[in-house]
Amino acid sequence: MLQKDKRVLTGNEGIARGFYEAGGLIAASYPGSPTVEVIEKLKEYHEVYSEFSTNEKVALEVAIGGSFYGARSMAVMKHVGVNIASDPLMTFTQTPTNGGFLLVSGDDPGLASSQNEQDNRFFGKFANMGIFDPSNSQEAKDYTKLALEISEEFQAPMMLRITSRVCHSRSVVSIDERTELEPKGINRDKEKFCMVPPGSRKAQLFMKDRIEKLEDYGYEFHINELEEREGSDTLIITSGMVYQNLKEINPNASIWKLGLIYPISKKRAKEITSKYNRVIVIEEMMPFIENELKLMGIKCEGKEYFSYTGELDIKAIEAGLHKAGVLKQIKKYREELVETVPRAPLFCTGCPHRPVFDILKKSKAKTIVGDIGCYSMAFLFPFQQSNIIISMGASIGITKGIKKAMTKKGDKEPLVAVIGDGTFFHSGLPAIINLLHKKNEGENMTFIVLDNRTTAMTGGQPNASSGLYNEVDDMKVNIKELLEAMGFDRVKEINQYDYKATAKLFKEEIAYDGLSIIVANGPCALKYNMEEPYYYVDPSICINCRACIKTNCPPLRMKKYEGIEKLKSSIDKDMCVGCSVCAQVCPVNAIKSSKETDREDDKIDN
Incomplete structure (x- = not known):
C-alpha cells in the first residue's frame, strides 16, 4: 500500500487544497486578513478559476454564478466582509444550490487585524447555512471537501467558519488527488431561482425543511466526536482551536468536539448531555453553542467562566476551568521574558x-x-x-x-x-x-x-x-x-x-x-520594489532641526558623529529606497542623493 503524501500546511492552504481536491472550479474573494492566503494559494491550481474581486459582494456573486451553473464554488472573505456580501447572501440561501457552495468566513478573536470581533456563527445561522468549524489544517481541508458534498446533497449553501489562529498555524495534512467533476449546467426552474414573490414565499419553507434534514443528518455525523473520560461527571463541549488548547490541559472531563456547529442534532445533544451532571461549553467570543443548547432545554454553563472577547489560550481555559471547579489547581508556567525594543506599527520605507x-x-x-x-x-x-x-x-x-x-x-x-x-x-x-x-x-x-x-x-x-x-x-x-x-x-x-x-x-x-x-x-514602495539611489546626510551641514526625522521614515535616526558634539540625523543606506522626501523637507540641503555625489562624499555617513 502506497504511503500518502503529507505536507505541513496552514489552515488557509488546507482550505485551498480541499477546494482543489473536491473538484472546485470557481473561487472568488476580496483580500482581507486572516483569509487572504486562500486565493493566493489557489492561483497555483490552474484547474481552478480564482480571482480577487472588487469587493466581497462581487466575490460572492461570482461564486453564486458558478454554483448556479452546477460548478463547485467558493467565496472567501474576512468576517466583516460578510457584512458587505450580506445582501445577495440572505436571498441566495433561499434557493437550492446546484453546484456545491461554500462561504469561508475568517473570524478574528482578539482583533489581531480587524476593526471589530464580529462572530459570524450567528450570521451563518441567520442565513440558514450549515456551519463547519475546523480546529487544524487537516480539518480545514477535510471540512472544505465535506461541506461541498453536503451542500450538494442537501441543496444548501455552507459556511466554513475559521479563526485567525487556525488560518495561520501549521499542521500535517494528508494530500489526496483531485476529483474532476463536470458542471451540471443551469437549472432553469424560474420559481426556484427568481427570488420574488410568490417564489420567495415558498423558499422560506424550503429553508426550514432543509435545516431540519441537516440536523437529522448530524445525529451520527462523524466529525462531531465524543471523547469519554471514564468516571467523569463533567462534559465539556467545544469546537475549533479551543479544542486543541483544551487537549493540552487534559482535564478530568469528557469532551464533545463539534465539527458541524450548526445545526446541532437536538436528539444527539440530549442523549449525550443526559449522562453528565455538569455540561460546560468553552467557545471563543459569543455564546453561540451555549445558546443553542439552552434553546434545546439543556442545562449548561459557559460564559460565566470564560471571556466574551479575545482568544481562549491554554492559560485562559485553565483559569476558567479552575473557576468552574473542574481543575483543582492551575499549572505554574515558567516564563522567560526576552527584552525587545517596542515597535509601533508604521509606514514602510518609502511609503507614499x-x-x-x-x-x-x-x-x-x-x-x-x-x-x-x-x-x-x-x-x-x-x-x-x-x-x-x-x-x-x-x-x-x-x-x-x-x-x-x-x-x-x-x-x-x-x-x-x-x-x-x-x-x-x-x-x-x-x-x-x-x-x-x-x-x-x-x-x-x-x-x-x-x-x-x-x-x-x-x-x-x-x-x-x-x-x-x-x-x-x-x-x-x-x-x-x-x-x-x-x-x-x-x-x-x-x-x-x-x-x-x-x-x-x-x-x-x-x-x-x-x-x-x-x-x-505614488506607487507602493514595497509592492513595486522601489529602489532608487539612496540618500545620505552630510553632518557638517545638518542643523539638527529634525525636520527629516519627523517624516517618520524607518531609515532615519539621530546619531552621534565622530568629532561632532550634537546629535545629527542619519540615514541607513541599506534601508533607504530613495523616495527623496527627507531631502525635500530638509531646510538646508544637508541630505543628498548618492547618485549625484562622488563616492568619497557618502563615506561621511558610514
Missing part, C-alpha cells in the same frame, strides 16, 4: 502615504476622517491625523454627514477625508456619487484618494488601477478621469513624492470654499 500625513499634520485641517487600509496607521503617533475610522468606504459618507450638520449650525471649518484606491473601488464609489446629491456651494470638503495602485495592507493584491503601473494586471481605471466623468468639476492630481507641490496643492484645496478631490499618486 507618509508625505501626505506629514503635510496634513502641518495643515489647518482639524478634522480628518480616515478609512480602512495602510493609511489607517495615520491615527497613531507621530502623525495622529485620523479622528474617525469606521469601515471600508465609510469616510466619504461620514464626511458628508458631518458637513451637513455643520452647515445647519453655521460651522465653516474645513473637513478632510482620506480613502485608498482599493477602498475607493471596494465601497467608496457609491458614496462618492452621493456627494453630487444636494451639493451646496460653500461646503468646504477635501477628499484625498491615496492611489498607490495596489491593495497594500493585505499583501499587494491588484485593484482596478493596478494595470496603470504594470503589465501583469488587466484593469487600468484612471481615478481622476472616472471622477470627472461622474460630474466632479474640481479634481486635481499630484505625485505624492513631490513634497513641495503636494503641500502647496493641499493648502489651496483645504482653503477652497467648496468640494474638491485630490488624487494623490
